[in-house]
Amino acid sequence: MVSPTGSGKTLCFQLPAVLRHGLTMVVSPSKTLMSEQVSDLLARKIPATFINSDLSVEEKQTRFSLLGRGAIKLLYLAPERFFVRSESERARLKQTRPSFIVVDEAHCVDQWGRDFRREYGRLSEVREKLGSPPVLAFTATAGREMQQRILKSLGIEDAEVFVRDVDRPNIALLRWRCAADQRAGEIASLLGIPQLQGQKAMVFVPSTNVGEELQAALRDLGLEVPLYHSKLGDAWERQELVKRFLGQSKPSVDQIICTNAFGMGLDVPNVRLVIHWQQSASVEDQLQEFGRAGRDGKPSVAVMFHNGSSLGRDVSRLRFMAEKAVEAAQVSALDLTQMLEQRYHQIDEVNELMRAQSCIRLAISEYFQGPKSTRRPSLSVRILNWAFGARTKARRFHACCDHCDKAEIGRRDMVGYQRDEQKGDACGCRRVDHQVRFA
Template sequence: MSSPYPPDRQLVLQRFQQIWGYTEFRYPQDEVIQCLLEHRDALIVMPTGGGKSICFQLPALLNQGLTIVVSPLVALMENQVQELRQRQLPAALLHSELTSPQKRQTLWALEHQKLRLLYLSPETLLSPTVWQRLCQPQLQINALILDEAHCLVQWGDTFRPAYRRLGTVRPALLQHKPAGTKMAIAAFTATADPQAQQIIQHVLQLQQPQTILQSPYRPNLHLAVNIAWTSRGRRQQLLRYLQARPNQAGLVYVRTRRDGEALADWLTQQGYATVAYHAGLATNERRAIETAWLNGTMLFVVCTSAFGMGVNHSSVRWVVHFHVPLLLSEYVQEIGRAGRDNNPSEALSLVSEPTGWLDPQDKHRQQFFLKQDHKHRQLAQQIMKQIPGKGEFSVVTRQFKEADVALSLLHSTGQLEWVDPFHYVIHRSIVPHTKLQSKATQTMTQYLTTKQCRWQFMLSAFGFLKAAEALGVGCGHCDRCLSQNR
């Protein structure tokens, strides 16, 4: 039988088979790989478990030169690089937790063009040590990949302000490269509604990107929301849920480290072998927890959003949100850890009753988030009045506390422009436009309280209207559909 691929693509498929052992690409891997091989920009929205990493790893290995992968979490970088190194592939990572010898070894490999893939956080990418080496004219850089690009939208304004400076990385690097050099930018995520897609394209300055959007709908994933009338009742519901699933792998999501540790201690007292996983743990502690979970000696982990991205466990049967996230995009990311083997799986959310009289913790958490956001925006406007209209990032951040967050927020409201990753210009005459964080949290609340099919609500919220319509009267397997069918 003749191959459906032209000769050049047959070579791509052959290399794919040699490295990963698969005989065919999964849609839309082939299209994305070809796009990056042609040095074109891309915005890719693919469901969790859809094989996103292969889409940028394979072109990086086929091309001469370096591909930079900007990743939000150390755990995510380490898991991907470990898998690549096990296949004897030239990949490395840089982050603050590495030892000095490890950093020196990677920087040497970078300088001597021994790498095809280099994983970095936004902050490490923009650090002087790394930036100086990336600017070397002889260092060929093929692509800048933003993995888990939804983090730019969710975290870029306040929690990780370096994300807002990434749009000027390409033009700044190209100034140091030979004329005619092409450098693609591609953003990958499992969740981006139409507004988030616009923010990603705008911040990264994508140029006529190829856009591939896949619906997050998972027919094997059953969604449910239960009201917890009291704090004690929430724990008892979780306990009953776990007792009914004695040998199944799962995840329990909370929103803070303190909540995670308190819940893990309580579950340990109930006889369960579990621990709290969060970004505050040392690398060896995180690796030990991930290994125990992956090999089945620990069936479930109590975790914050730091857990899951890049941890590939195909047979997770359930995800419980002991505390729901504030944004629907975070929720979709986290429930996407379940059922990656396409077998029936469950996602349960425990929420306070709507008034919050008996259990106000969900309402307090949302109010705290909005209050902090408002506080940051007020601070940004105050700092704008005090700093020069043109300036250098390092100088301003030394002079003013939280200036990095303020500059990021001013950029998000259209009042600031990044000339390059390290210099800004303020446009004081521009009236700030605000990001509607309260509207985003309202969407999550509406999902939790909706009377319609939960999958249809979610698909509509993310702009997949045809996919929502295709479900007809509903998915038939969420709690809303099942209650209507009784």
């Protein structure tokens, strides 16, 4: 299932897990995400737990004992847990015989499965050892090509794929051509907008080095913004910064600089502004990151800086990072070449989106779903919509993207767009007003 951030994917596997006998095993990419989801389930009195390397031997034994007694409904694990050195731990996992295997954030299967976290590429083997239970895979970001690669990797090529419209109409999408040495100043201006005070803002950077440079530049401009990355201190320090951003720990943090290791699966409803220091390495990553904005359905903004060139420093940096990641993968020369070509292709796809003089919202939608279809829904779908669909009118939003609204973003004005009244709605976006103000 491919469905937007905040659309209820988690409920789609948690509800069947509760209603069905037996255990549901959830493969999750991060310890933070596991902890958050288990905490939410326990707060609702649903027996759930996770097992990871942060737990002591005694705590693991306690949780395995609960599993053995059938006292747990949902068990969260990283894919690496199935390949640990401990034979007894592997054997106890094998004995669970789950009713479902759920792959949460399933785009990780394709993005990490051959190099960064190779265990993601071996989940079909895991499924077979667990008795071949049904597989449910969920992500907010998988284009049509990636969907097929995920199915093949999981060994379920004949599975049914549900793709829900990935459009987030409450997020205005703004491409901003800007030289790298000017971005810190522009970001400082955006973070200082009065209407953002008390709201959340995230600044995505491509690497820890870029994040540290941006953090220092913002500090020189009078802004102290914490930086989250995978090498930050120990697990407790990283978790504490997450809690501060969630408002669960003091002092709270409203603005954060982060690599894409931050935010995956976290439910932070009031992120009003997401900034990309530069384009992401794939359309999937770009959508995953700016999809952090506006999870409460209120108007939000995603600003994506780029240098307007197909061979500039932004693209060069991403290609260099792709080469280093691929070189670290222990694969054959042929696989290495294919992996690198795929990554170059993904980088070029985003670069074309950034430079295109057309509606970026429409382009992203077609990337995931293909051209818009007017095919009438089946009778069963229409009955479900009639029985369970919202009775209220869908909310409509003013802003689409920089192309459709002719956005001109100044340093001190987050935006008063004046739409060209002669321009039609050929892109099919959901604007309803000529005068647009995100504030």
